[in-house]
Amino acid sequence: MVQVNENYLKLKAGYLFPEIGRRVSKFAAENPSAKIIRMGIGDVTEPLAPAIIEAMHQAVDDLARRDSFRGYGPEQGYDFLRNAIAENDYRAKGCDVHADEIFVSDGSKCDGGNILEIFGINNTVAVTDPVYPVYVDTNVMAGRTGPADATGRYAGLVYLPVTAENNFTPQIPQQPVDLIYLCYPNNPTGTVATRETLEKWVAYAKANGSIIFFDAAYEAYITEPGIPRSIFEIPGAKDCAIEFRSFSKTAGFTGTRCAFTVVPKGLMGKTASGERVEIHPLWNRRHTTKFNGVSYVVQRGAEAVYSTAGKQQVAATIAFYLENAKLLTNALRDVGLPVYGGVNAPYVWVKTPGSVTSWDFFDTMLREANVVMTPGSGFGAAGEGYFRLSAFNSRANVQEAITRIKHLIKG
Secondary structure (H helix, E strand, O other), X not given: OOOOOHHHHHOOOOOHHHHHHHHHHHHHHHOXXXXXXXXXXXXXXXXXXHHHHHHHHHHHHHOOOOOOOOOOOOOOOOHHHHHHHHHHHXXXXXXXXXXXXXXXEOOHHHHHHHHHHHOOOOOOEEEEEOOOHHHHHHHXXXXXXXXXOOOOOEOOEEEEEOOHHHOOOOOOOOOOOOEEEXXXXXXXXXXXXXXXXXXXXXXXXXXXXXXXXXXOOOHHHOOXXXXXXXXXXXXOHHHOEEEEEEOHHHHOOOOOOOEEEEOOOOOEEEOOOOOEEXXXXXXXXXXXXXXXXXXXXXXXXXXXXXXXXXXXHHHHHHHHHHHHHHHHHHHHHHOOOOEEEOOOOOEEEEEOOOOOOHHHHHHHHHHHHOEEOEEHHHHOHHHOOEEEEEOOOOHHHHXXXXXXXXXXXXX
């Protein structure tokens, strides 16, 4: 009989968001008249910007003519998009990132898991707690961990708690670690890292030969001046970091699928025997071997994000979501709950009332208010006693959810 990858058997229950979906589906089936407002999974709700739609329509027309038809494109992405990303997201902001260091993909979630294939199994991995579950689960699947304990923490991972007590700033590890996951603006807490904080991480990574996996999927939501949008704003980061970005939350591509990863040339790792090896060619080989590229139509749509009209339209949608976050933040504070995030991110991180656990409050919120949130403990042990609300929704739904939550909290 075929042998399975037993690392999958270590995974705790189901992945967080399918478990939320299972509970919501069960409740909806038992309560068909309930008007459920979903504020759990961070999926966008507003339509794609007109400039993006226009570009995609034009790209479809291109495919209808022999002289402009496109088949397989370059696996790393078309030059028109890679050049637009390099110029607008990096070089215009003082970051020395070049187009040939950018790899266009169908999602940062995919890249964040796939990147592990080019790194040895014996690397020590550090993650913040709470954390986006994909970082942990993909390392479990790859065999870098032991089993989970009663809190859900896996043996072999180095956990860096981020809590209100430490101002949601992870402490630099006392021991050397090899791979470090940082996500800013942070999912799930909605908090940001200062330039000083990132400078410390870059210094640590360079001193210890570590590589930082920097997830900047929500950088477009930063509103406060002086907060870095890219790890490459920090001097020396190209020697120790890989950055993941996505058009999903920036431009509404959650269903359209387009993202990119920056792997700097000159970033080095080593073999078991100590030989220095450049990372960029390894990722290029993996990417071109296992991926055929994002469709031409989608990449033309992504390119339009950087047009004059595209920038204005995308900014307006982001401002709409941030206003939702502000409404949620103010309302929850009005009823006495400690609230974090919601200023530089589309997520609001909230303390549950009293000593109620995250999943118990999830069930209460669903049952009594018909509002879906994300239980904080699903992001890690340090998330227990918190919940996350997503600002991705219509204004009417946000206002109705506020009314219901206030009624629930006030009794």
